[in-house]
Every structure is written in structure tokens, then in C-alpha cells.
Amino acid sequence: MQISVIGLGYLGAVHAASMAKLGHDVVGVDVDADRVDALAAGKAPFFEPGLDELLTEVTGTGRLTVSTDLADVAAAQVHFVCVGTPQRTDGQAADLTAVDAAFSDLVEHLAHGAVVVGKSTVPVGTAQRLADQMAAARPDALLAWNPEFLREGFAVQDTLRPDRLVYGVADGAAGERATAALDGVYAALLADGVPRIVADYPTAELVKVAANSFLATKISFINAMAELCEAAGGDVARLADAIGYDARIGRRFLNAGLGFGGGCLPKDIRAFRARAEELGAGDAVAFLGEVDAINTRRRARMVDLAVEVLGGMVESAEVTVLGAAFKPDSDDVRDSPALDVAARLAELGAVVTVHDPQAIDNARAKQPHLHYERDLEAALAGADALLVLTEWEQYRELDPERAGTLVAQRTVLDGRNALSRSAWTAAGWQYRALGRR
Ligand code: UDX
Numbered sequence: 468m469q470i471s472v473i474g475l476g477y478l479g480a481v482h483a484a485s486m487a488k489l490g491h492d493v494v495g496v497d498v499d500a501d502r503v504d505a506l507a508a509g510k511a512p513f514f515e516p517g518l519d520e521l522l523t524e525v526t527g528t529g530r531l532t533v534s535t536d537l538a539d540v541a542a543a544q545v546h547f548v549c550v551g552t553p554q555r556t557d558g559q560a561a562d563l564t565a566v567d568a569a570f571s572d573l574v575e576h577l578a579h580g581a582v583v584v585g586k587s588t589v590p591v592g593t594a595q596r597l598a599d600q601m602a603a604a605r606p607d608a609l610l611a612w613n614p615e616f617l618r619e620g621f622a623v624q625d626t627l628r629p630d631r632l633v634y635g636v637a638d639g640a641a642g643e644r645a646t647a648a649l650d651g652v653y654a655a656l657l658a659d660g661v662p663r664i665v666a667d668y669p670t671a672e673l674v675k676v677a678a679n680s681f682l683a684t685k686i687s688f689i690n691a692m693a694e695l696c697e698a699a700g701g702d703v704a705r706l707a708d709a710i711g712y713d714a715r716i717g718r719r720f721l722n723a724g725l726g727f728g729g730g731c732l733p734k735d736i737r738a739f740r741a742r743a744e745e746l747g748a749g750d751a752v753a754f755l756g757e758v759d760a761i762n763t764r765r766r767a768r769m770v771d772l773a774v775e776v777l778g779g780m781v782e783s784a785e786v787t788v789l790g791a792a793f794k795p796d797s798d799d800v801r802d803s804p805a806l807d808v809a810a811r812l813a814e815l816g817a818v819v820t821v822h823d824p825q826a827i828d829n830a831r832a833k834q835p836h837l838h839y840e841r842d843l844e845a846a847l848a849g850a851d852a853l854l855v856l857t858e859w860e861q862y863r864e865l866d867p868e869r870a871g872t873l874v875a876q877r878t879v880l881d882g883r884n885a886l887s888r889s890a891w892t893a894a895g896w897q898y899r900a901l902g903r904r
Contacts, residue, residue: 471540479549487525594668614675620796635671693902703902728793790857805856822846858885867894
């Protein structure tokens with residue numbers, strides 16, 4: 468099929484490449500010329516495992532082309548809108564500027580009977596509003612909402628082998644036509660047995676924010692238990708293992724530590740609350756305020772713990788922070804708990820050196836006053852305290868004996884419960900972690 472993808476960020480770039488991999492002819496459009504140039508050369512404009520290889524393959528076959536000119540999408544039968552919906556600068560709600568602009572620009576370029584598919588995460592009610600607008604301008608065109616659940620670090624595999632496909636469509640014949648178009652796009656995935664749920668617009672929009680709210684709640688639940696463990700002298704990692712064996716609970720997303728960050732979970736739960744309040748249903752998701760508060764308290768707790776192990780003498784103390792990305796296998800520092808803690812310690816007067824295998828450039832752009840070190844051993848040298856704040860594999864595999872020869876003080880704070888406490892204490896380190904004695 469002829470497909471277009473509008474917006475080539477984490478979501479759109481991966482979606483465009485993946486749809487080309489499925490055999491479609493894809494044109495991707497973005498306003499950012501540097502991003503388009505990188506993609507045209509078969510290079511991912513951000514770090515995402517497997518994406519460079521996929522881009523090289525699909526640009527090589529000619530199935531994926533990219534452009535800054537929206538007019539280039541005119542031949543497509545199905546258009547995916549993948550632009551960002553960040554948090555508004557003046558509040559908690561989502562900023563829909565890019566989505567609104569993409570839709571109003573796109574209607575000018577639609578072929579007869581084209582299907583426009585929203586993938587961006589939007590406040591419930593947006594799809595119906597856009598469908599009404601489109602119907603007025605282009606009654607022949609159709610709108611569907613097809614939320615995306617990909618995780619950074621696993622984006623390619625999540626797109627080519629998703630847990631489920633969700634279509635939000637209009638009632639009646641229009642909905643059936645839109646469903647058939649999406650079935651055509653995803654034919655290979657459906658043939659592989661990927662479950663497909665067809666719903667109305669509001670349900671499809673809510674699926675996305677409900678899923679992210681559930682995940683955020685699960686993380687904050689275990690982090691609340693970490694607070695209890697700290698107060699009562701328990702061990703949250705053991706507790707998570709024990710409750711995780713209950714199949715109804717499950718062990719995944721029960722890793723206590725610094726909490727969630729990134730471009731999705733924090734802003735999505737805030738936007739969901741804001742939208743629920745507009746709808747008069749704010750009480751139903753008021754608990755998400757608590758989920759957010761538990762999450763940010765973990766960062767403050769980590770700073771307090773660092774101050775404590777430094778004996779209160781933070782001024783000029785050498786602190787090494789391992790990890791700047793919001794999670795491993797990503798160079799994304801949006802709302803990164805690790806970078807936030809590093810910046811707070813620097814504000815308190817510590818000399819903070821940050822290491823990350825991929826995220827240093829993005830971190831430096833956001834927090835230019837911190838010291839950055841690309842060499843791990845150089846980053847460890849002379850540290851009065853070592854903080855492991857993103858659980859990259861290479862930090863999990865650090866040899867505590869070797870690391871101990873580099874630092875000034877063998878004090879490690881495990882912000883992700885990612886290290887072997889027994890191995891580090893056996894090597895003479897003072898080991899402290901969130902939610903554990
Ligand atoms: C999330 C959703 O998982 C995905 O389905 C959606 O499409 C986009 O938002 P992502 O932002 O890539 O994906 O990250 P995710 O893997 O969900 O992790 C989010 C944050 O939670 C990270 O900061 C991570 O470190 C943290 N986390 C995750 C925990 O603190 N504990 C856990 O047990 C799991």
C-alpha cells in the first residue's frame with residue numbers, strides 16, 4: 468500500500484521504517500530538515516537499538532523515502548499522524564498544536580477517499596473533533612485512531628510484533644472502510660495472530676492513557692512500598708519478588724527505585740487528569756496526582772540519601788552519576804529522574820560528573836553546567852560517592868573490586884536496585900539503595 472507518516476520522532480520514524488519493512492511504499496514527512504537528512508541517509512536521528520539497520524534496509528530498497536514537503540504525501544491511501552503532544556508549558560494538559568497543524572495541513576493534500584490515522588497520544592475527544600473538522604472540509608476522507616504502545620529501546624520489535632492493535636473508528640460503513648484499510652496495512656501482523664480490538668474513538672483514545680496510567684501506578688505502588696520499607700526496615704526488592712509470584716500481580720514493572728520518567732508516562736498521566744477534570748470526571752483519576760507525587764518524592768529521597776552518605780558535606784564533594792537517560796537503551800533525557808537528581812546535587816554544591824553510554828549530548832544540551840565524561844573509568848576516578856541512576860547493562864556488570872580502586876570512597880547508591888548488594892558489600896563498599904535497609 469501507499470502510506471505516509473507525518474512526524475518522524477521516536478514514534479513516526481520507527482513506524483515509517485517498520486511499515487516499509489512490512490512491504491508498503493512509505494513516505495515520511497517532518498518539518499525538521501536535519502532529521503529528514505539523517506533518515507534519508509539511513510541513520511536514526513536518535514539512539515534506538517535495531518533502527519539504523521532497519522533504516523539502511525528500507526531506504527536501500529526504496530520503500531521508504533523522506534521529505535520536508537507535505538505535498539509529497541498526496542499519493543498515499545493511508546496517512547499516519549505521529550506528531551508529538553508534549554505537556555503544555557502553562558499547565559498539565561497536552562499541547563495539541565502539532566496535531567492540529569498536521570491535520571489542517573494534511574486535508575489540502577488528501578487523495579480521494581484517503582484514510583487519516585491518528586497515532587499521537589491525545590486527550591479523549593480529540594479524534595471526534597478532528598473527524599468533524601475533516602468531514603466539513605473533505606467528506607470523502609475517513610479518520611481512524613490507532614494508538615501506539617511502543618517502548619523506547621524496544622521500539623522496532625514493539626512495532627513489528629505488538630501485543631495488540633487498537634483501532635478507533637466511526638460507526639457504520641465509514642468505520643468498516645477505515646477498519647478494512649488498517650487491516651490492509653497490518654495484514655502481516657494480523658496473519659501472525661496479533662490481537663485486534665476495534666472500538667469507538669473515545670475508547671481507543673482512552674486505551675492508550677489507561678495503559679500508561681496503569682503502568683505508572685504499578686511503578687508508584689512499588690515505590691510507595693519502598694517508602695514503607697524504608698520506614699519499617701524492610702526490603703522492597705524481596706517484597707516485589709514475593710508479590711510478583713502472584714500471577715494476578717506479576718513481577719514486571721515492579722522494579723522499585725528512582726521511578727518513571729521519559730516522554731510518555733509523566734506527561735500522559737498529567738494530561739489525563741487535566742482532561743478528566745474538563746469532563747467533570749476529575750475524581751475518577753485524582754489518584755494519578757498521588758502516583759505523580761510518589762514518583763517525584765523518590766528523586767528527593769535519592770538526593771537526601773546522597774547528602775546523608777556524604778556526611779552532610781555536599782559542597783565540593785565529588786559525585787559520580789552513572790546514567791543520564793530516563794532508562795537504559797535510550798538516549799532520551801526527557802523528564803529523566805537520573806539527570807534531575809544529578810542537577811539537584813549540583814545545585815547543592817556537589818561537583819557532579821555524569822556518565823552515560825548514549826545520552827551525554829542530549830543531557831549536556833539540557834544541563835550544560837554538569838561535568839560529562841564519556842569514559843566510564845575516568846568518570847569513577849576520585850568519586851566520594853557513586854550513584855547508579857539508570858540501569859544500563861554496563862553498570863550492572865561493573866566489577867566492584869576494579870571500581871573500588873578508582874574512587875576516593877567506596878560508597879555506592881543503587882538508584883535502580885540493579886547491582887548485586889552482596890558483591891558490592893563483599894568488595895568493601897558501603898551499599899545503599901532505595902527501599903532497602
Ligand atoms: C512507555 C510505555 O511502556 C509504552 O507502552 C508507551 O507507548 C510509551 O510509554 P517508555 O516511555 O519507552 O514506554 O518507557 P517504559 O519502559 O515504560 O519505562 C518508563 C519509566 O518507568 C522509565 O523511566 C523506567 O526506568 C521506569 N520504570 C519502569 C521503573 O521505574 N520501574 C519499572 O519496574 C519499570
